[in-house]
Amino acid sequence: MGDRLTAASKAGDVTALYELIEEDADFLRRVEEIMFVHTPLHIAASDGQTCFAMEMINLMPSFSRKLNKSGFSPMHLALLNGHSKLLLLFLRADCDLVRVKGRGGMTSLHYACTKHGNDDVLANFLVACPKSIEDLTAQGETALHIAVKSNNLGALEVLVRWLRRVCHVEAFNWEINIPNWKDENGHTILDIAVSNNMQLEASSLLYVLKLLAEINAKTSDSLTVSDILRRRQSNLGRNRVLRTQCGTTDPEQNASTLASYLRSKLSFDERLAVYITRHKMKISDDVRNILLVVAGFITASTLQIVVNDPGGFQRDVGDSGNNNSEATPVPSQSHLSDRAAMTVFLLSSLYNNTAFCIVNGVIGLLLPDGLFGMILIRLLPVSILCYVLWIQRSLPNGLVIYNLLVFLLAYVFVFLAFVTYSRGQNKLRQLQSNTNNIACSYRKRKTEAAEGQANSATSADLDP
The missing domain is CATH 1.25.40.20 (Ankyrin repeat-containing domain)
Structure with a gap:
């Protein structure tokens, strides 16, 4: 048989x-x-x-x-x-098959970083099972160690740029610890890269150092890339490492594969989206609820300040018989002088308008994804419109322009930050969609297997 x-x-x-x-x-x-x-x-x-x-x-x-x-x-x-x-x-x-260790403690992810590997396969491994980046060989080597030892620049690009893009609850720890992990000989990836300088062309070595500089890699003696170049090269060499583009992928090019996208440089909107998303993933539901309550309280307070401005200014309607008289700022009965009242008013308006816009932006970020979160985000502009109407209604005409100008500047800043964050999120969806597809397929198979076992057990119980 x-x-x-x-x-x-x-x-x-x-x-x-x-x-x-x-x-x-x-x-x-x-x-x-x-x-x-x-x-x-x-x-x-x-x-x-x-x-x-x-x-x-x-x-x-x-x-x-x-x-x-x-x-x-x-x-x-x-x-x-x-x-x-x-x-x-x-x-x-089963996406966890990437973490099965074989000879020498090598996982499939480790083999994908060698010359036998494939950048597209490596990219799919990282996206399907992000925690596989933590796995070590029997020699205490990470995937980055193996890529540098193998002089596999493509794999090194994918690993470095994935580390900077990945949105995971442990992502901040990975970006700090993994680039500076020491193998059993006490060598970091930067130590290995420097020791390999005779096996690489000058341009390739400079590009490797440039990649490692992106993730703040250090030697076992805590030397950075800049420190090494300062010791070994002239200022010209230090400038070259910052300018070299050997083997890079233009971020504006159409990334036809996942690996080509991961090899591309991070844009500013991606860095902003990654930073915000990582922090959101670390917030528990209880903390999120507390933050939303506090944000709502601050929003209500800012609206109350508009109605009762601390400077003591009120709208002067002039003579009751003259409805067309121009409204002018007139100090109400206050112990503050006119100059002090105006200073307090201007500072409080600056703080109040800025706080209102920023808090509304934070509320938008804290709201959960899905239908209800989308509905609430769409309703946020309504509160902003009410705020503007209160400014126009409760303040003298001479100060309305100042308040609206400050509010407009704060609102434009928050709006542009939101647009930038949304653009970055759209780019990162290439990773999330692949992860969700593989994870959903894996969960479906697990569910089917569990149902099959349950049906088998039921059948066995029913058999006489």
């Missing part, structure tokens, strides 16, 4: 597989009980037999995590043999 199973796996013959199951329904379980074994899934993954491999994952999901005697999982073999389509199907079946 072993030869027939091997032949069926190599040929991708699903019919032959079920014929073997009819002859011996328990033979796959016996294969599973072996600690290290070259399963039919390993064979299919090596030969790129997609349909057979997916059928085997449906029948025996545990095979996808088994190692053969050489220390490779099926995903390792599919990657090393260049079967990219099969790798994506593995991700949809």
Whole structure:
């Protein structure tokens, strides 16, 4: 049966597989009980037999995590043999397969960073399973260590720019710790890059240093890229590292693949969207509710200040018989002098208008996504309109222009910040959409598997 199973796996013959199951329904379980074994899934993954491999994952999901005697999982073999389509199907079946460690503690993500890897596959690994960036080899090396050691500039670009773009609750920690992680020899990625300077052309080395400077990489002695260049090169060399564009992808070009998008430089709107989104992800629901209550209280306070301005100014309607008389600012009965009252009024107006606009912007950011959040965001301009009407109604004509000018400047600032944030979010959706598609497929398969087990258990209970 072993030869027939091997032949069926190599040929991708699903019919032959079920014929073997009819002859011996328990033979796959016996294969599973072996600690290290070259399963039919390993064979299919090596030969790129997609349909057979997916059928085997449906029948025996545990095979996808088994190692053969050489220390490779099926995903390792599919990657090393260049079967990219099969790798994506593995991700949809179980995105955590990226983290299965094989020989030397190497995961599929680590192999994707070597010369055997593929930038598009690497990008999909990172998007499907962001926490795989934390995995270390048996030598304590990260994926960045392997990319630098292998002189794989494409993989290094993808890793560095993904680290700067990823929106995850641990993203801030990753961006600080991973670039400066030390392997078992105490070497950081910048140490390795500097030690590899004889294996790279000058332009390539400068570009590697430029990439590492983006994530604030340091040596084991806490030296930065600038410190190294200051020691080893002239000022001309330090300027070149900031200008070199070796191997970069123009951010304005149409990124046809996920990897080409990740290799592109971050624009300002992306950096703003990443920064805000990361902070939003760290806010719990309870904290979010508290912040919304406080923001609502501040908004109500700013409206109250408009009605009862601290400067003590009121609209002078002039003589009761003359409705066309111009309104002028007249100080009410106050202990403050006219100059002091005007100073207090101008400062309070500046603070009040700025606070109102910023708080409304914060409310817009804190509101949850979805239908109800969208409805509430659409209603925010109504409160802004009411605020403007209160300014026009409650203040003297001579001060309305000043208040409206301050309000307009604050509103334009917040509006432009919102537009910039929205543009950045639209660009980052390329990552989120891929993540959601793979995650939804994975959850669907998990649900189907759980339902199948429940139905099997029910059937077993009903059998006499």
